[in-house]
Amino acid sequence: MSLDLSSVIAATTHWLIRAYPAADGAMNAALAEAQARQAVTVAAWLRYPTTDAALVTMAGPGGSYRLDWLVDAEPYEIRGPDGVWRTWVDETVASWAAALLTCSTLATEAVAALADCEHAAGSPREFRRLTEPDAHDWQAAPLMRHPDLMACVVELHRPQLLERLRLLRSDDQTPTSAA
Structure with a gap:
């Protein structure tokens, strides 16, 4: 089965940086895109574990119509x-x-939950811009990092994210041998 989520990651990253543009300048645009791509990659890997990844590449993820409506983007x-x-x-x-x-604690927890993720096998897993943004990262993506501005998008599926992370934590704490 294919684990390639590159189309979903690229399109969702592109949507985020168009909906919440970077500060002016090429360097800011590059830093904002890196942050968005790291966040989308972590989210996609959490959302689509191995078998599900193959299904989404066949069926497609659904599109941006409701997201565009939420952020009052131009219709397309x-x-x-x-x-x-x-x-x-x-x-x-x-x-x-x-x-x-919008929450570095949640980002750190999500990245930690991917420790044994099959998507990451054989690829570098550096998510520092997501989990430990520096002053340049904050300056480059003030809209994407602003909790109030992102709230309408965050609240769409935040409960499911928290549930997925809770389930991953409980799986990690399952005893491996009987005492």
């Missing part, structure tokens, strides 16, 4: 130039990524 044509990438935006992944971007 499904058949227009934005239509193709927008169909690969995953609403739940965007919501979870927004939650991670």
Whole structure:
């Protein structure tokens, strides 16, 4: 089964940085995109464990229509130039990524939960810009990091994120041998 979530990650990252633009300047744009990509990657890996990843690449994640409506973005044509990438935006992944971007404690917990994640096997797993943003990161992405501005997206699926993390924590604490 394919574990490739690159289309979902790319489209959802693109949606986040368009909905919550970086501060002016090329360096700020690059830093904001790195933060968004790290948050979306963690969210996608949590949302789609191995088998589910193959299913989402076949069926598609649903698109950005409701997200666009929530943030009052310009409506788009499904058949227009934005239509193709927008169909690969995953609403739940965007919501979870927004939650991670606005709460570094939650981000740290989510990254820790991926310790044995099959998606990360053989790839570098550095999420410092997400879990430990420095002053440049904050300056580059003030809108994406602002809890009040991101609240409408965060609250869409935050309970499911918290439940997923709770389940992952409880799995880690399962006794491995009988006493």
